Amino acid sequence: MDVAVTVNGTTYERDVEPRKLLIHFLRDDLDLTGSHVGCDTGNCGACSVIFDGVLVKSCMLLAVQANGASIETVEGLAEDGELTPLQQAFNEHHALQCGYCTPGMLMSATALLRENQSPSDAEIKKALQGNICRCTGYWNIVEAVKSVAR
Amino acid sequence: MTETTLAPAPVEVQKGWGGQSVRRKEDKRLLQGEGVFVDDVKRHGMGYLHFVRSPYAHAHITRVDVSAAEAIDGVYGTLTGEEVAALTEPFFQISSAPGANIKDYSLAVGKVRYVGEPVVAVVAETRELARDASELVEVDYEPLPAVVDARTAQDSDAAVLHDDAEGNLMWSGLYSWGDLDAAFAEADRVVKIPELHFHRFNSTPLECDGALVEFNRGVGQWTIHTNNQFPGFAAIMMGPAMQVGLDKLRFVTQDIGGGFGNKITSHPQLVVCCLLARKLNRPVQWTEWRTDFHLSMSHGNERWFHDTEVAVKDDGTLLGFRTKALDDAGAWLRYEPLGGVIWAQVTPGMYRWRHIELDFTQVATNKAPVSPNRGYSRMQHLWFTERVIDIVARELDLDPVEVRKRNYVRAEDMPYTTPNGCVYDSGDYAAMLDLALELVDYESIPGRRAEAKERGKVLGVGIGSTLDSGTNNFGQSRLINPELQFSGNNEVATVKLDIFGEIVVTLGTTPQGQGHETTAAQVVADILNCSVDDVHVRAGHDSYWNSHAGFSGTYASQFAVTGLSAVKGATEMLAAEIKRLAGAVFGGVPEEALELADGGVRIKESPDAFLPFMACGAIVNANNAGLPEDLEVTLNCRYVYRPPFEVPDVETKTGNLTLTYATQIHVAVVEIDPETGAYEIVDYAAVDDCGKRINPQIVEGQVMGATAQAIGAVIHETYEYDEDGNLLTPNFYDYHVPHALDMPPLATGAIESPSPFTPLGTKGMGEGGGAGIHAVCAAIQDATGQIVTDSHNPYQRVWRLLQEAQA
Numbered sequence: 001m002d003v004a005v006t007v008n009g010t011t012y013e014r015d016v017e018p019r020k021l022l023i024h025f026l027r028d029d030l031d032l033t034g035s036h037v038g039c040d041t042g043n044c045g046a047c048s049v050i051f052d053g054v055l056v057k058s059c060m061l062l063a064v065q066a067n068g069a070s071i072e073t074v075e076g077l078a079e080d081g082e083l084t085p086l087q088q089a090f091n092e093h094h095a096l097q098c099g100y101c102t103p104g105m106l107m108s109a110t111a112l113l114r115e116n117q118s119p120s121d122a123e124i125k126k127a128l129q130g131n132i133c134r135c136t137g138y139w140n141i142v143e144a145v146k147s148v149a150r
Numbered sequence: 151m152t153e154t155t156l157a158p159a160p161v162e163v164q165k166g167w168g169g170q171s172v173r174r175k176e177d178k179r180l181l182q183g184e185g186v187f188v189d190d191v192k193r194h195g196m197g198y199l200h201f202v203r204s205p206y207a208h209a210h211i212t213r214v215d216v217s218a219a220e221a222i223d224g225v226y227g228t229l230t231g232e233e234v235a236a237l238t239e240p241f242f243q244i245s246s247a248p249g250a251n252i253k254d255y256s257l258a259v260g261k262v263r264y265v266g267e268p269v270v271a272v273v274a275e276t277r278e279l280a281r282d283a284s285e286l287v288e289v290d291y292e293p294l295p296a297v298v299d300a301r302t303a304q305d306s307d308a309a310v311l312h313d314d315a316e317g318n319l320m321w322s323g324l325y326s327w328g329d330l331d332a333a334f335a336e337a338d339r340v341v342k343i344p345e346l347h348f349h350r351f352n353s354t355p356l357e358c359d360g361a362l363v364e365f366n367r368g369v370g371q372w373t374i375h376t377n378n379q380f381p382g383f384a385a386i387m388m389g390p391a392m393q394v395g396l397d398k399l400r401f402v403t404q405d406i407g408g409g410f411g412n413k414i415t416s417h418p419q420l421v422v423c424c425l426l427a428r429k430l431n432r433p434v435q436w437t438e439w440r441t442d443f444h445l446s447m448s449h450g451n452e453r454w455f456h457d458t459e460v461a462v463k464d465d466g467t468l469l470g471f472r473t474k475a476l477d478d479a480g481a482w483l484r485y486e487p488l489g490g491v492i493w494a495q496v497t498p499g500m501y502r503w504r505h506i507e508l509d510f511t512q513v514a515t516n517k518a519p520v521s522p523n524r525g526y527s528r529m530q531h532l533w534f535t536e537r538v539i540d541i542v543a544r545e546l547d548l549d550p551v552e553v554r555k556r557n558y559v560r561a562e563d564m565p566y567t568t569p570n571g572c573v574y575d576s577g578d579y580a581a582m583l584d585l586a587l588e589l590v591d592y593e594s595i596p597g598r599r600a601e602a603k604e605r606g607k608v609l610g611v612g613i614g615s616t617l618d619s620g621t622n623n624f625g626q627s628r629l630i631n632p633e634l635q636f637s638g639n640n641e642v643a644t645v646k647l648d649i650f651g652e653i654v655v656t657l658g659t660t661p662q663g664q665g666h667e668t669t670a671a672q673v674v675a676d677i678l679n680c681s682v683d684d685v686h687v688r689a690g691h692d693s694y695w696n697s698h699a700g701f702s703g704t705y706a707s708q709f710a711v712t713g714l715s716a717v718k719g720a721t722e723m724l725a726a727e728i729k730r731l732a733g734a735v736f737g738g739v740p741e742e743a744l745e746l747a748d749g750g751v752r753i754k755e756s757p758d759a760f761l762p763f764m765a766c767g768a769i770v771n772a773n774n775a776g777l778p779e780d781l782e783v784t785l786n787c788r789y790v791y792r793p794p795f796e797v798p799d800v801e802t803k804t805g806n807l808t809l810t811y812a813t814q815i816h817v818a819v820v821e822i823d824p825e826t827g828a829y830e831i832v833d834y835a836a837v838d839d840c841g842k843r844i845n846p847q848i849v850e851g852q853v854m855g856a857t858a859q860a861i862g863a864v865i866h867e868t869y870e871y872d873e874d875g876n877l878l879t880p881n882f883y884d885y886h887v888p889h890a891l892d893m894p895p896l897a898t899g900a901i902e903s904p905s906p907f908t909p910l911g912t913k914g915m916g917e918g919g920g921a922g923i924h925a926v927c928a929a930i931q932d933a934t935g936q937i938v939t940d941s942h943n944p945y946q947r948v949w950r951l952l953q954e955a956q957a
Binding site for chain 1: 173189354355356406407408441663665888
């Protein structure tokens, strides 16, 4: 099926299999490999992207459902190589180790901070609940998000 | 929430980069989605591989028919066990008999031995098609009874997994040190513990295993892009099986999405990819699905401890113990039975008892093969020794803190030689315990107990310890099999000055988030007296770089010793060469009169005589006419670090099995709802001592991560099987790993006891999680008053303990 999807401001037109997952479309068809796959069941959140302004797990959508949508992925966060304050905070607070969950974490935290610029600790943890990290234990991730909250 | 306490041990203000929490160099690419993980690697015309897996725990394979799958348009081809048996030799076995006799191939041959075992591989144009076509592969099975409980695996009526081994016993060995009879004669009390159980789980790195394998037909070489974390081990397993030299196996990695030991034993799958890349004449891509990982990859060793007897004095002085350890290896010995000796690195745990006997038995069962998992084999044993301490304290009605302090190896005993000849290099366990207790405000516990009781809750406190033994002496494998020709350890680094003065560092390691690029740059910058920003550490591992050795990889807590010592050695060679070159350029100035500074080399007494690194690199690489003939300078230095080890004595089973002993002490405070058994960790402290820390923030990150994995393991994570051998937790729905909301408040602390045995005073670290598992177990015991006998304590088990307490 033909789809037209805008990702990070660029519109892509592709013919995709109706069964193809959005995450595989992003990674395999558009070569946007920043978003990752960590499970088969929608639990891990490594594939999180912002879809028409709403945080979604891109493994839980089909690529054809993205027809006409505007999607933001981790590749679109920094502008001209300048890291966002959130990305910088992840670096300062050592909020990543292997970096595999990081793109999903950044998208979840970005979505949170757009909705709520002064989240409490509990709100930050709740917002990150759908993202699994096996390296950090989350403490530094929460600290990083907190540091850019107002 | 997080209180970070880097005190009270004075942390000196460091000169230079070492000791500073330098921001990680790796982060910029990872934060922008620009890392290169194995599934990101693509090649023109590549085929996607999917494994057809066994639905039975134990069955004969009576027929395999791939014709329907191969007939599908877009299916490139298949590989069966029969083909594998014809094309390869069985993998080399580490074990002595009977485990030595089993025949392990990369696909099931004739029989399946666990649910999820790969039987056939299918390669197709897309991931989806490969998966669909796999459904068309017909395999007929004749089911056999399954062995799922290690305790009955050796019964006369138990089914036998491996006929070649003539039973399910894989390996056994009796370890006995000191004088057990004298210890038990001297004892005031003998504490008996019938059974303790350490459960099966693993670290579930978020990225599953994978590979993209290309075969270069012209030179007969495979390039294996993979996230295997120990290419040195994979190579020595794969080469003999495939009957090719190791030069034909090129391993390439860049970024790896977590490993924790679980990515050491992917060599069978890599062999399948290699065979198919050659057979189909196209690149083959394999990315493991999460469910496949859970079903088949690297479970941690499940271990039972039976008939434990502990010789103690009335005052709590520990004299010795004897126990029988029964280890469940699962279906294959992929890294096993090394777990049968690795525990001996920490034989007495943290304690001074001198008389120890451990009868180790490892059996095969119809479950996924076990392989290293963060804290590999020591975690099980340390949990056991810590359990013994708290059970002894309870039986003697003594304070667990006092029993620990009475028996800890003392700071003044360091370096301390254990009963089996290991040498604990440095440390002050009592000081660490005091700091950990202070971080949870231990004085306040009686008041908090009473306060919790008023709210209808029960509160308990528990302590756990980890000895994170690092830098293996591979000679310990000879205690498993005296015929093996492994010993010592090694790691490689190269440091060069390139044509425009670029400082380029290459490591032999395969980091999975440990920040090697950063800490290596810190070490180099201190020696060359330059900025870390001027040091370019190549990301990842490539065996074409000639910067690897037999034990290269990232595993077993060793980079801060093996990797950084190699970096130090190579950089010092380079520094000396730069001075020799400059001495010649300056017309015969001796090296002692020169110094490195400001991105170059200069004469100390006349700093204007300055040669920038760029000039040094250019002269040697591109402008070398006229240099003295006897000036042997390449500015491209390779150093192999070899730790000082002897071959252990196989008769007495003694010797120094690891070079360093980083330590962690954890304290957990839990609050239990007696109505339901649900509990919450309300306070938690983790104190670390890994000698000199090159980058304290990275060290603390490892402590935090290990803590989180421990909390997950003790409360939620378990690989449980039903009686037919079906895994009940094959994905993240059923296998709950901690989420952000699950994490307790954490306070961290650190002291530094530099290792006297390593070039930088460092100790390898990162595997500290075992301490947390025990700390929570001990807290539950403290709260319920019931002896905790299992490392896995979900709420229902705690509820049962409470019921037993009432009854």
